[in-house]
Amino acid sequence: MTSTGDTRKETTVSTAAVGTADDSTFRALRTQLHEAATAFADGPGALEGLLLGLVDDVDRAVREPLEIFPVCHHSPASALAMARRLREKQPKVVYLELCEDMAPLLTELRNCRLPVAVQAFASKIDGFPADWAPLSVVAPITEASAEYQAIAYALDTPGVELVLVDRSSDHVYQWDERPTRAADPDAPETAEEEEAALHGDAVGVEIGDLRPRFAELEEHLLRHGKVRHWSEWWHQYVELPLSDGDYNTYRQVMLLIGSLFRRLAPGDTHRLKVDEDRERHMWTRMREHLTATGADPDDCLYVCGAFHAASRVEEFGVHGSDTFEISPRTATVWQHGLIPSSHTAIEAQFGLAGGSVSIAASLFAKNVRRTKVKPYRLAGQAGKTSTAKKRAAAPVPAGPADKLTGFLRRPPVLDRLDEEELLGWSVDIVRAARRNGYLASTADAIAVFETSILLAGMRDRAKPTPYDFQDAAVTCIEKDAVPGRRDVRRLVEIMMGGDRIGQVGYDALPPLARDVHDRLTPLNLPLQQRGVKRALLDIAGRPELGACSDVLWMLRHLLPHGAARPIMGERTLGERPIQESWDLALGTHQRALIELGYEGVSVEQVLEQRLRKAAYGAKATAADVLKAVEDATLYLNSRRLADELGAHALHVLAAERSVDGAPEVLRRVRRLLAYYRTSEPVLPGWIESFAKEGYAHYCTLLPMAFTDDDATVRQVAATLGFLFGMESLALSLGCDRTQLELAVAQSHPSDPARQALLWAARTHLGTLSRTELRERCDELLGNPLVLTAYPRYLSGFLHALEPVPGLTDFVVEAVSNAFGRLPDPVLLPWLPTLISTLRADGSELAPLLIREAGRVFPARLPALDGWIPPWREQPLPPAARPAASGPRGVALLAAHPATCDAAAALLGCDGGWTATDPGPRGAALLTRYPDTATAATALLTRI
Incomplete structure (x- = not known):
């Protein structure tokens, strides 16, 4: 055995010895390349410089x-x-x-x-x-x-x-x-x-x-x-x-x-x-x-x-x-982690x-x-x-001896065929193909085996590579159809080792990801594993699962689709479900969860940052800010953040110069207003200011919106919906209704749909009666020049149901009159246009018409023959009316004098019953004015 110090000494000596022979290390290879370049290129030149340059690069790196x-x-x-x-x-x-x-x-x-x-x-x-x-x-x-x-x-x-x-x-x-x-x-x-x-x-x-x-x-x-x-x-x-x-x-x-x-x-x-x-x-x-x-x-x-x-x-x-x-x-702050x-x-x-x-x-x-x-x-x-082992005693030096010459001159080594390995591959791919719906058999396994050898031979290989085997499997098994979601090429990749997917362990996760897993522990699910896990939350029976529900709703908002997907249950303003069901795939979307950890230490912090970013963005609209307010209330239950974003929504709305976002603004303001009215003792200050300033803002934009070609009918209708819907609140806060009346009076649209929308607004304000509105529609149906534009008028009336839902019966009347009065040669050509117009522009409001039509029209087909629409009922002419004692209303008043005196006083008549009078003065008065008698009867009936 040699000590570590001896090892370093031996290595140094060996390197020094090699250094003395550096000049001749690749001399033989350089000579051969020079001769090859001279013969191939008919003289030294660029090819020689390239080939010798390759050797110089190798020599330089080896001698380092x-x-x-x-x-x-x-x-x-x-x-x-x-x-x-x-x-x-x-x-x-x-x-x-x-x-x-x-x-x-x-x-x-x-x-x-x-x-x-x-x-x-x-x-x-x-x-x-x-x-x-x-x-x-x-x-x-x-x-x-x-x-x-x-x-x-x-x-x-x-x-x-x-x-x-x-x-x-x-x-x-x-x-x-x-x-x-x-x-x-x-x-x-x-x-x-x-x-x-x-x-x-x-x-x-x-x-x-x-x-x-x-x-x-x-x-x-x-x-x-x-x-x-x-x-x-x-x-x-x-x-x-x-x-x-x-x-x-x-x-x-x-x-x-x-x-x-x-x-x-x-x-x-x-x-x-x-x-x-x-x-x-x-x-x-x-x-x-x-x-x-x-x-x-x-x-x-x-x-x-x-x-x-x-x-x-x-x-x-x-x-x-x-x-x-x-x-x-740069000053960019980088976060680091494993995904x-x-x-x-x-x-x-x-x-x-x-x-x-x-x-x-x-x-x-x-x-x-x-x-x-x-x-x-x-x-x-x-x-x-x-x-890893302990340090070796005598490391082998990596000397710069010429190994390239022998390697480049050596012919390709022909690996002998490993029949056992190839046979195992063939059997395994047929088994995998059967599991995925292919009609593969033992004959296909034999065909894959032989075809692999054939392809390798055609490509000058003694042994089939995995790529040869893959081509053979596709040829012999897949043929012309893929019965499942995986083709044979993918099955071979899985068989060769599969698409191994890594996993970051709990200890290597950022604090946010660890906090999420800790807070979801009561679910008792292996959420770090890949795949979809079903979570059932009985919040009524186990209140502690309510905290898990809060985390899951925030993850649904922050993570990609599929990471946390609700199956049963929903979260809306002012409501909390008692049971929920979720499909969770946090292990599959582990990268997205880890990247959330780069933005904060908790999901609440990240969600608040994203809501602020969305609300204060350069392209944020008032509707976007209101959505952030709703999300802050819905997911974070943060009154502080909601008030801050709500105040910002007012500034954003004041800067808008069009009504493009009016439908979304109307929808979200209505929802927030309904929530605060049912859950708070008083309305937040920001929403009162929003209603007041929004009323004035949309009154200013209304005349321009009626004539703006870029504004749609739906957007103009939403603007009127905001004005009419917020009118009572705005007037209570000090707004003047005259501003709205002037805005409507200054609107002069030329488009048929917007013209109908303006008529509906005037009807709501009382400047246009229903009788006048009905007469205008009758004129349109009687004018052959405007019949083709009548569906567009109907589209405007349909959108008018947003700001003026009380016109639902009139819209049913307008549609019914068109179908009843127009002959088939006129009706049938524009019927597809009518249907497409209603479908494209009024899909959300069509249920109102359907309910009203179901209320007005008879429920059974035989009753339709004798049915008279309520808007066609007319009072009898004076000549055809019976005497004073004839109408049921007069007889009723005569039978009840006290009631008759009360009706007379209500109508402004003085005096009372006298014995010399042939009848009650009130009854005599009503006899002389039968229309008033009928109206009084209807009034008393309602009372």
């Missing part, structure tokens, strides 16, 4: 005293090589390409189940355009990744320091142009889309974005590799060969690929500058740390993407220049092929079993214990 470990994002070969190298070298400092401000979160990975993503979130921004908010940066971590191996090793090995050296989350937005946002993830249509939306619209940061940026190069590789997409090419030509290679071979090959993709990148100057700034930033941070701590570069390991490992910036290396100045961060991730989310965010991350995880597990390499896992993570 601070060992560079190039990786590819979520690569099983990178993870396996990392686990091997960490056990061999046992570095004391690990520099990792990850946002430097995310370092404090990494210890919380112990409380999570991978995959998860480290997130930086900012809802209140300062220094960026306002329309970028909220800002979100995520770095997903899976177990089959080199970065996780490095993190687990550093956190669970005593004496090892983990240093994150990449740009901060703030610099991600400083250096990049505005990121392209993904589609809204709040309403996914399928389970796969929901899983792909776990990262939301965050900007992804990954270690090892290794993919050709030259489209022609990628197309060339895919065509000659006989593969469909880049993930399949990488799996076939990089992952499989490097899984069995030694560390030096892996390192040099990855550096070569990174250099190739870097040199063949298109001329995107902005992206190239961002890449180079990241490299300058990382090397500057590493040199600062080495200077501050005095660490030996031989005891350090730098983990970065292969693209950045082949860097050519002046700041490269421990002896590079210190000319890069890191810009200060759940999934294989599908990683593939969607980073443009990988579907199922590629699951296949990579399956390949990593297979390589671990095959090579007996022990990967690192954080202690306590998902019930696992760390496999």
